[in-house]
Amino acid sequence: MTTRLTVREAFFDFCRSVGMTTVFGNPGSTELRMFRDFPDDFRYVLALQETVAVAAAAGHSLGTGGATLVSLHSAGGVGHSLGAVFNAYRDRVPVVIIAGQQSRAMLPTRPFLGADEPAQFPRPYVKWSRQPERAEDVPAALAEAYRVAMTHPRGPVFLSVPEDDWDRPAEPVPAREIRTDFTASPAALREVAAALDGAANPVIVVGAGVEDEGALPGVVELAERTGAPVWISPLSGRSGFPEDHPLFRGFLPPVRQHLSARLEGHDVILVLGAPVFTYHVHSEGRVIPEGARLFHFDCDPATTAWAPVGTSVLTTIDAGVSGLLELVAKADRPHPEPRERLAKPQATDPIDPALVVETLRERMPEDAVIVEECPSHRDLFHARLPITRSGGFLTTGSGALGWGLPVAVGRAVAGSGERIVCVIGDGSTMYSVQSLWTAAQHRVPMTVLVLNNHGYGAVKALGRRIELETVPGTDIHGIDFVALARSLGCDGRTVTRAADLDAAMAEGLAHEGPFVIDVRVAADDSALYAPEAR
Ligand SMILES: O=C(O)C(=O)c1ccccc1
Numbered sequence: 001m002t003t004r005l006t007v008r009e010a011f012f013d014f015c016r017s018v019g020m021t022t023v024f025g026n027p028g029s030t031e032l033r034m035f036r037d038f039p040d041d042f043r044y045v046l047a048l049q050e051t052v053a054v055a056a057a058a059g060h061s062l063g064t065g066g067a068t069l070v071s072l073h074s075a076g077g078v079g080h081s082l083g084a085v086f087n088a089y090r091d092r093v094p095v096v097i098i099a100g101q102q103s104r105a106m107l108p109t110r111p112f113l114g115a116d117e118p119a120q121f122p123r124p125y126v127k128w129s130r131q132p133e134r135a136e137d138v139p140a141a142l143a144e145a146y147r148v149a150m151t152h153p154r155g156p157v158f159l160s161v162p163e164d165d166w167d168r169p170a171e172p173v174p175a176r177e178i179r180t181d182f183t184a185s186p187a188a189l190r191e192v193a194a195a196l197d198g199a200a201n202p203v204i205v206v207g208a209g210v211e212d213e214g215a216l217p218g219v220v221e222l223a224e225r226t227g228a229p230v231w232i233s234p235l236s237g238r239s240g241f242p243e244d245h246p247l248f249r250g251f252l253p254p255v256r257q258h259l260s261a262r263l264e265g266h267d268v269i270l271v272l273g274a275p276v277f278t279y280h281v282h283s284e285g286r287v288i289p290e291g292a293r294l295f296h297f298d299c300d301p302a303t304t305a306w307a308p309v310g311t312s313v314l315t316t317i318d319a320g321v322s323g324l325l326e327l328v329a330k331a332d333r334p335h336p337e338p339r340e341r342l343a344k345p346q347a348t349d350p351i352d353p354a355l356v357v358e359t360l361r362e363r364m365p366e367d368a369v370i371v372e373e374c375p376s377h378r379d380l381f382h383a384r385l386p387i388t389r390s391g392g393f394l395t396t397g398s399g400a401l402g403w404g405l406p407v408a409v410g411r412a413v414a415g416s417g418e419r420i421v422c423v424i425g426d427g428s429t430m431y432s433v434q435s436l437w438t439a440a441q442h443r444v445p446m447t448v449l450v451l452n453n454h455g456y457g458a459v460k461a462l463g464r465r466i467e468l469e470t471v472p473g474t475d476i477h478g479i480d481f482v483a484l485a486r487s488l489g490c491d492g493r494t495v496t497r498a499a500d501l502d503a504a505m506a507e508g509l510a511h512e513g514p515f516v517i518d519v520r521v522a523a524d525d526s527a528l529y530a531p532e533a534r
Helices: 007-017 029-035 050-064 074-090 104-109 135-150 186-198 208-212 216-226 256-262 301-306 317-325 353-363 375-384 404-414 426-431 435-441 457-465 481-487 498-510
Strands: 022-025 043-046 068-072 095-101 128-130 157-162 202-206 230-232 248-251 268-272 293-298 311-314 369-373 420-425 446-452 491-495 515-520
Touching (some): 007 029, 022 050, 022 404, 029 095, 043 435, 050 068, 050 074, 050 404, 050 435, 068 074, 095 135, 128 135, 135 157, 186 293, 186 311, 186 317, 202 216, 208 216, 216 317, 248 375, 268 317, 293 301, 301 311, 353 375, 353 446, 353 498, 369 375, 369 404, 375 420, 375 457, 404 420, 404 435, 426 446, 446 481, 446 498, 481 491, 481 515, 491 498
Parallel strands (some): 022 043, 022 068, 068 095, 095 157, 128 157, 202 230, 202 268, 230 248, 268 293, 293 311, 369 420, 420 446, 446 515, 491 515
């Protein structure tokens, strides 16, 4: 005989069985029956806007390595969240989004708050999207959604639940497992191994898949075995290689012509867990140097299908790299010249953003996790602050701003006391500044370092690239970030003089709970991705 439960009981039982007991959300009347007898072992983390809920859940997921549950309110709430859903999809972060829907009985008369075609709304930026036909199907649909989210390539899924479903009877979801790692045929791996063994000058390009799929140790071993230098793929949302390793070369630019120039001289290119390639602005030219052969490991059939060159091998990265390590011979190649260490800039006013990054580097605890969303300063950040361990760096690989601050909060909620440092622009901060309230409520160990250049600096810099002297709508003045942070429950400090920077950094990094440092930095007048810069 099967046990009869309510939809709600079967739903929470399943969540518990897979460890999804933290719910990020923003509630409304269409979710009220879900909250009846809300279980004591579940934690509801309130976000004051839905982009914050989804991005914080993504940060939590990145911290735990599992899927995280998000509860949104009907059509309007889902609409607010979509920028973050886009990033979660492109960045392959498994978030299980449930959204309230009006009672089934009311749907024919287009009720207040009701969602028309709810499953369509978040598409195409979810892997799976449903409103079950019957109330009793909700728990099994949740289980299916969870499994889809956690199967490589991972990503967000969406389940719309009508309000009157939660009290209806349902059956428990049977426990089962899916083993999600997979690798290519031995013949495909032999082909890649033979190419590496026969290469005169191989190179490896790593992407977010390396860390997301737990492949970093294997990738380091493969680089050392082959002696191949390693680049990080353009705009990668993670690091992917210890940036202090002698084989580490740097970050590929997201411009076809410049990227190809960086790979000049290599005859075999192995891309691991990155698209081939992510560009930000268009340039003509070759994807890879003439005569070079490219091999590409990725778990996503779609990503391998649109890659314009090379041989793609469908595999999860750890499994594929482990397979290669069984086959590839040790090569004796000299290590490349060590990368030049940039000198610390002078303490001048207005403050050089490079000085801020150097000061952070000196003061940052070893186990700190950096969450970055400062497009204007990303290159100098990468040049001056090497990330040396897996999970130490998180950003968006897909570009929708307003992600970094809530991701930092969610990552901190998932953490065990390590400092989360969110290095963020003033423009980025304002998309989802409500995140600070959630950070304050949970007293998370988070330091927000606002590199405040009073505007959308990256957009200005991209404008200069195409000879635009000014771009309308790119100046932001008159925001007091510390006053704003205080009103949301966070402490903070404004820094306008280089002489005050070190003390503020020390205070902000040691502060118990969240702390905002608003550093007024000198505006830059370089052009992003300019030909002469690369
Ligand atoms: O190009 C843009 O408009 C933009 O929003 C952006 C996002 C991330 C990095 C640089 C620019």
